[in-house]
Amino acid sequence: MDFEPSPRLRDLLATIDELVSAELVPLEPDFLSRPFTELLPVLEEKRAMVRELGLWAPGHPEELGGLGLDLIDLGLLSEAVGRTPIGHYVFGMHAPDAGNVEVLHRHGTEEQKERWLRPLVEGTIRSCFSMVEPNMPGSNPVMLETTAIHDGDDYVINGRKWFTTAADGATFAIVMAVTDPDADPHRRASMILVPTATPGFELVRNIPVMGHTGSDFFSHGEIVYEDCRVPRPHLLGAEGDGFVIAQERLGPGRIHHCMRWLGICGRAHDLMCERALSRAIAPGRTLADQQIVQSWIAESHAEIEAARLLTLQTAWKIASSGWRQCRQDISAIKFLVAGTLQRVIDRALQVHGALGMTDDTLLAFYFREERAARIYDGPDEVHKISLARRILKEKSRG
Amino acid sequence: MDFEPSPRLRDLLATIDELVSAELVPLEPDFLSRPFTELLPVLEEKRAMVRELGLWAPGHPEELGGLGLDLIDLGLLSEAVGRTPIGHYVFGMHAPDAGNVEVLHRHGTEEQKERWLRPLVEGTIRSCFSMVEPNMPGSNPVMLETTAIHDGDDYVINGRKWFTTAADGATFAIVMAVTDPDADPHRRASMILVPTATPGFELVRNIPVMGHTGSDFFSHGEIVYEDCRVPRPHLLGAEGDGFVIAQERLGPGRIHHCMRWLGICGRAHDLMCERALSRAIAPGRTLADQQIVQSWIAESHAEIEAARLLTLQTAWKIASSGWRQCRQDISAIKFLVAGTLQRVIDRALQVHGALGMTDDTLLAFYFREERAARIYDGPDEVHKISLARRILKEKSRG
Amino acid sequence: MDFEPSPRLRDLLATIDELVSAELVPLEPDFLSRPFTELLPVLEEKRAMVRELGLWAPGHPEELGGLGLDLIDLGLLSEAVGRTPIGHYVFGMHAPDAGNVEVLHRHGTEEQKERWLRPLVEGTIRSCFSMVEPNMPGSNPVMLETTAIHDGDDYVINGRKWFTTAADGATFAIVMAVTDPDADPHRRASMILVPTATPGFELVRNIPVMGHTGSDFFSHGEIVYEDCRVPRPHLLGAEGDGFVIAQERLGPGRIHHCMRWLGICGRAHDLMCERALSRAIAPGRTLADQQIVQSWIAESHAEIEAARLLTLQTAWKIASSGWRQCRQDISAIKFLVAGTLQRVIDRALQVHGALGMTDDTLLAFYFREERAARIYDGPDEVHKISLARRILKEKSRG
Amino acid sequence: MDFEPSPRLRDLLATIDELVSAELVPLEPDFLSRPFTELLPVLEEKRAMVRELGLWAPGHPEELGGLGLDLIDLGLLSEAVGRTPIGHYVFGMHAPDAGNVEVLHRHGTEEQKERWLRPLVEGTIRSCFSMVEPNMPGSNPVMLETTAIHDGDDYVINGRKWFTTAADGATFAIVMAVTDPDADPHRRASMILVPTATPGFELVRNIPVMGHTGSDFFSHGEIVYEDCRVPRPHLLGAEGDGFVIAQERLGPGRIHHCMRWLGICGRAHDLMCERALSRAIAPGRTLADQQIVQSWIAESHAEIEAARLLTLQTAWKIASSGWRQCRQDISAIKFLVAGTLQRVIDRALQVHGALGMTDDTLLAFYFREERAARIYDGPDEVHKISLARRILKEKSRG
16 A cells, blocks of 8 residues: 655646645635626636646546546545635636536547537536436436427427536536436436527526525526427437436546545635634634644544545545446545535634634635535435445345 | 413414414515515514514513513513514514613613614614624623723724624614723723714624625624714713623523524424425435434434523523523523534435525525524633533532 | 422432432442442341431332322432432332332232232332343334233243343243234233243343343343243233333333433533542643533533423423323433433543543443443434424424 | 555455454354453464464564564554454454563563563563553653662662553563653653562552453553562663653554554444344344434444544554654544544444343443543543644644
C-alpha cells in the first residue's frame, strides 16, 4: 500500500490551490450577493486564464483535450477546485456538463459529437440532464412517467421533469424517457437529446431552492415536455439503454460529488480554525482555547481524513475493477461523505456564531445548499439499505 | 402533579389552531416567495380579524389589554401561533416588540409610556432592540463598545450594533450603551430610547442572513450610531440598569423562544407525517411503511414531548419562584429545545427528499432560518457551561 | 398544570433518601464483589428496618398493606429507591414479585391468594415470571412454543424459557404457555402457576449475563419444562387470558422500569459531578473545569429532567385514562429513558477514566447490566416502530 | 496511491484467518466462562502450532526472529489475529510483552537482553509495564508519585501503580519512577527493570474490572512498591529517559491497538450479519429484512472501512517519516477507531437482543471490556484537544 500522490499531481494541485486562492476566492462575496448571470463576464475571464494554463476541463477524456488523469487524480483535482463554489465551473469540471461530455463521448454518433459534444467540450455551450420527476422517487430511475413515442421519424416526448440542474441557459437537454413501457423494467427508458429551443420544451420555472430561484448555470429547472418532437437520430445509444447509461453516469459520478464535498469540508474546516484563532471571547482568550471548539476541530479533521481515504480507495477500486464491482463502495462513500459534510459545515457555522448565519462568510451558503448532499443521487437511507443488502447477500453465500 | 391545561386555555388554543389553519397557513406560499413588505396589507387584515376576536397581543400585561395569562398558558399560546412563521406577527406576540412592551411597561416614565408604549401596544408602530455588537461575543452582554456620553442635556451615542431584528421600519430602538465605563461591569451600561429618525442613527444594511436581506419586520439590521444625540429623559430606568433590564428581558424571553420553537417542531412533525403517508415509493407502499422514517417520527415525537414538558415546567418554576432562581432551568431548555428543533426539521426535510430542498414546503425555510436557534440568546455551548457550573457549585456545597 | 409533588410524598422521599444513603449505599461494595447469596442476611436486616418504618412494599394495593399511592407517586418512590441497585429488593418493590403480586391480586382465586399471594406480599417467598423463549422474539408475546396440554385434571407443560429473572430460589413461577394453538393469536396462551419443586420443572442454568451467572434473586434463569404436570386449578384467570394478563402487567410496569432507570441516571449524574469536582488534572484544576466534562454534565441534566417529566406525565395519563389509551406514551418513554440512561452512564464512566472500568464505583456495573434496558420489554426499535404506526394511523384519520 | 496489500501478506492473512477460525474460535466459549489460568495448557498447544508454522511473534524485530514486516503489514496481521480475544496471546503479539520486547531490544544492555529479553521473545516468561498511578491522570505521564532513589548501588522504589496489565504471573516489571524530581518535567522519570520476586514488590490485587478480577495474563494489577530495592544496572537506558521511552513505546503502539480494535470491529460486524440473517421475526422474515438493522450494518461497514484506512495511512506515515511527525495522526486514529469500535459493538449487541446480553456470544465481553478503548493510552478527549492544538498551531503559522 502506498498513500503518496504522484509528483505530477502534487505540482498540479499546488498550481490550482494558488489559482483558487488568488483568483476565485475574491469573487465569492459577489457570488453570494449577486445573481449568477452578473458574474458570467468575470467567470469567462477566469476560464480564459485557466485555458491558457492548460488546465481547462482536466477530467475530459485525453482525446478531447483532458489531462488523461486516473480517477484518483481526478478526484484530488475535484477536491482542490471544490474549495470554492465557483471552482468547478471555472475549471470546466462542472456537473452536469462533465457527465454529459462523457455520455456523448461514449454513446454519441459522429454527427451528435460534432454538433453537441465539440462546443460542450470547449465550454461555449451548456447542457442539462433531465431525469428526475417530481412524482417519482428520484432514487429509483426505473420509475418514470415521461414517455417518448415514435411518430414517423420523430420521438414525441411528454412528461414533467424537475431538478434539471442548469437547464436555464442550456442549449440542449439529455432526457430520460420511457420508449417501451412493456419491456423489462431496466430496458424501458432511453436517453434522447433535446435542443431546448424545441417547441414543447418548456422551462416552467427555476425551482426556488432554499429561498433562491437562481439563474443560468446556477439553477435547478422544472421542465414540461408537451408533445415535444425531436428526430429519431437524437436517440443516444440504443433504445432501452437509458437505465444503463444513467447508471454508468451516476455511479462514478458519485466519486466527483464526494471529492467536491471533501473540498468543501476542507474549506469549512479552514474557516472554522481561522475563526477560532481570531475571535476574542475575553482579554487574551480566543475561541481556539475553548475545549468544545477544539473537540469539533479534531473530530472534523479525523472524520474528513477517514472519509477522504475511503473515497480515494473507491476511486482506486473503480479504476482497477470497474464501477459495477464497486457499487457497494460507492454507496458507502455517498452517505459517509454526505454525513461528514453536514456535520463539518454545521460545526464551522456554530463556531462563527451570528456571523455564521450571515452571508459574510461562505458557511451559510454551504449550510443550506449542501443539505442536498444527503438527498440527491439517492438519499443516504436508500444507499444504506442497498449497501446492507449486498453485504448480507455476500455473507449469506458464505 | 397535574398535567392538565386549564379549560379556558383549551378553548383558546382550539380557536387559535383554527384561525392559523384557515387564515394564516394559506398565506405561507406568499410569505416564502415574496418580500415581506408586500405581505403587509394582508397581514394587517388578519391582525384586524384577530383584534375583533379579542385575541390581539394576549401576552401583554392585563392592564395593557393582554389576557392576563400565566407563563405556562402564554407559552402554550406561543406554541400554537408558532405553527406558522407569520403567527406571532399577526397575533401581536412578536419579538422584539413584545419584550419592549414589557420593558417600557416596567421601567418607562409616564411620558415614555404615552409616547412609545401606547402605539406599540396597539401595533401601529414597531420597535427594535439594539444590543448585540459585531466585534463582541453576544453571549456576554457585559462586553460592549457602544458608548453613550453625557453632553449637556443629551446622550451622545457612538457604536455599531448588528442583528437588531426588525430595525427596518421601526419607529424607535432601545439601545444598550456604556454610560459609565469605570463602574462595576454589570453597572456600566444603560438602556436608552432612540427614535430611528434621529440624526446619527443609520441603518447601514439589512444583514444578508442565509441568502436573504429581508425587509421591514422580517430583517436583521446593522446600525451605526455616529454622534447620535437624544435627550437624557430618553433613558430607561436608572443609569447602569442596562444589564439588569437585559437579563430581565432575555431570561423569561427564552420561554417564548422555546415555545415558539416547539410550535415549529409540531408543524415540522406534521409535515413529516403527511409526506410519509402520501409519498408512494412503490405500488401500494408509501414512505410511512419505511422503518427508518418510522423511527424518525417516533424519536421526534418523544423528543418534542419531553422538551416541551421541561419548558412548561420551567415556565411554572419561573411563575412560582422568579426567573433568577431558574437560570439553570432556562439554560437547560435553551439548548435542549434548540437541539430538538434542529433534529426534527432535519428529519422532516429528509423525508421530503428533493421537495424538502425547495420552497414548495416550509421546511427549507425552517432549516436555514432556525439554524440560528442554537446561536442567538447565547450559543448552546455557553448555556451548557453555565448550567454545568451552577450544578457543580451546588454539588460542591453539598 | 402543576409540577409540585404532594407534601406527603416529599416527606416520604426525604426519609427514603436518608435510608438509602445511610443503610444501603454502604452495602454496595459487597454487592459488587460478593455473590448475592452472601448478602441475603444483611439485606434481611435492612428489610426488617424498612418494615418497622411502615415502608415495606409501598406499591402493593392498599388492601395488601401498600401505601395506596397513585402511579406518579409510586414512580417517584421507585426513582428514589432506584438510586442503589439493592433498593427495590430491600423495599419490597422488586420485579418480578411486584408484578406477580398484582397479577395474583387481580386474577387469583381465593385459594391461590392464600397459598401464594400472602407469603409473596410478606416477602417470605419469592416468585418468577416465565414468559420469554430463546427461539422466539421476546418483543412478540404472541409467538410462543411452550405448550400446556390438558391431561385429566392436570396441565402438562413442555417448553423452554429463558431470562426468567430470579428463578433461582423462587417458590413458584407464573408460566405463559399455549393452551389452544388454534385460537385467535391473542387467545392462544394462558398463565399457569407452577411451583418450582414440581417434577419436570428444571432450572437448567443461571444464564451468564455480561460475565456473571449471578445467584438467587440476582440471576436470570433458563428453564426447561419437560412433562411438567400441575393441577388445573393452577390456571390464573381464564384459559386464553395469557396475553391480556401479560399486557396488563408489562404496560404499566414500564413506568416502574423507567422510574428505576431515572433513579440510576440521578445516581450516575451525582457520581459524575463528584468525580469531576475531586479529580485533579493539574495543580489547582480539576475535571470540573474542563468544558467537555461540563457539557456532559449539562446535557445529561437536561436529558434526564426531560425524560423524567415525560415519564411522570405518562404515569398521570395512565392514572387518568387507563394504560390502553397510553400505549403510545409508554413506547415513547421506554426508548427515550433507556437511551438517556445509556448516555448518562457512559459519560459518567468516561469522566472516571480507568477508575470507571473498575468495580470500585457502581458505574461499571451499571454500564454492563443496564445495557439491557434498550432490549428487554421490547427492544427500543420495536417501540419506535409501534409508536410511529400509532401516530401515523391517527394522522391518516385526520 | 495504491491500496493493494502485498501478495506475501495476502497469503499470510489467509493462513492466519484459517488458523483463527479452526483453532482459536472454538476455544472462545471456554475463554468466556472459565478462569484464564485454566486455558493456559490448551493455549500453550496452540502456541506450539503457531511456532511450527513460523508465525510466532511476527512483529518482533527480524534479528529476534520476527518476520521483518513494515508497520502496515504488521497492522494487518494484528487485525487478523484480533478477530478473537485470544489471538494476540497465541501469536505472541500480545501487550505488554510485545512493547517490552521492543524497549529491551532498543535500550537494554547485553546483560539485560540475555537475562530478560531472550526468554520474553521465546514466550517462556511474561512481563508487565508499570506506569499508570491511581492518583495521577494516566493521560499525563509527566505527573508521577512513584520514586526511585539511589541508595548505594541500588535503586529503592516506593509508590503505587495500577492497571499494570498482566502483572499476575509476570517475571519482571518495567517500572516508571521519578529519579530526579528537580529535573525538567520530561527528564524526571526513568525506566527500571524490577523482578516481581523482589521484596517490596507487592501485587496488592488484580483490579476487579467490569465485574472480573481476572487472572494471570488476563488481569490488571495494582502494585505497591515499598522500599523495593534493585541494583542500579537494572536501569533501562539512561536516567531521565523514562518519558522518552514511554512515548516511543506508546506512540506506535497505538497503531497496534487500533488494528486490534478493527479486528474486533470486523468480528462484531460478522456476528451482526449472521444474527440478522438467522433470526426469524415472523414467518419468512428475518432481522436482515429490517431497515433499521440494515442501516446499522451499512453504517458500521462504512465507518470501519474509513477508520481502517486512516489507521493504515498513519502506519504508512510513521514508516515514512517517524512517529514524532505523526502524533497528530496517531491522536486522530486513537479516538476515531475507539469510537467506531464502541458503536459497532453496541449495534451488534442490540441486533442480538437478549442473547447479546449473555456470554453465549462474544459481544457482551467486547461490550464491557473494550469500553476501555476510549480511556486507556489517553482518553479520547485528551487526544482530541491535543490534535486540535497541533492543527491550530499549524494554521496560526500560516
